[in-house]
C-alpha cells in the first residue's frame with residue numbers, strides 16, 4: 001500500500017491520504033479498486049482536483065461513462081447548468097444509481113465545488129454488502145429467492161407526490177428492470193439491491209411489497225451500515241455503486257450547491 005488509510009467507521013468508509021501527483025500517475029489502480037470493494041466508499045479529504053484532473057484520475061481506475069460535458073456531470077438543481085436537474089430532487093431518497101438498468105454503473109467519483117448554508121451539506125452512504133451479511137439466516141434465505149421491479153418511476157414518486165401527466169410520462173421513458181433482491185457478485189460476495197427505485201416484489205401484492213421493501217430499507221440504513229459525510233469544498237469521494245446506496249441532505253434548488261461527478265461504466269450485470 002503506497003498511501004495511508006484511516007477507517008471512517010467499522011463497516012463502511014476509508015479515508016485515503018495520498019498526494020495529487022501519486023493519484024494521477026495511475027499506479028494505484030488495483031489497490032484503490034480492492035479497497036473500494038471492501039470498504040464501499042473512499043474519501044480523499046480536501047484533495048481539490050480540478051474537473052480535468054478528476055476525469056484523469058477516474059480513467060486510471062475504470063472506464064469513464066460518457067455523460068454531461070466530456071464525462072463530467074454537474075450535480076446541481078440549477079437547470080441552466082444541468083438540464084436533468086429535476087431528476088436530482090429525488091436523490092434525497094436512498095438509491096443505487098441506475099438500479100433500473102441491466103448493468104448498474106460500477107462507481108462514481110464526486111468532488112464538492114460549491115457548498116452553501118441551504119442544505120446539501122452531507123451525503124450518506126449505506127453498505128448493502130454489510131446489510132446482507134448481518135441479516136438473520138432465515139431472512140437471507142427468503143431474500144435470495146425474491147425478485148424486484150426497479151424503476152425511475154418509483155424513485156421519482158417518492159419525491160413528487162402529485163406529478164403532472166408530462167412528468168410521469170417522462171419518467172416512464174426510462175428502462176424498468178427486474179433484479180434479484182440479493183446480488184450475487186462475481187467475487188462471490190452478496191449484497192442487497194435496494195433503494196427507492198425498488199417498487200414491487202414479484203408475486204406479492206403492492207401493499208405487502210411496500211411493507212417488505214420498507215422494512216429491508218430500514219434495516220439496511222441503520223447507523224452501523226452508514227457513513228455520513230459532511231462536505232468541505234475540495235473533498236472527493238468514490239463510492240462502489242454496486243454495493244452502496246446513497247442519499248443527500250435536501251437542499252434548495254436556488255442554493256448554488258454544485259458537485260462534479262464522474263462515473264465508471266458498469267462491469268457486471270446483476271445476477
Ligand SMILES: [Fe+2]
Nearest residue numbers: 091095097246
Ligand atoms: Fe445518485
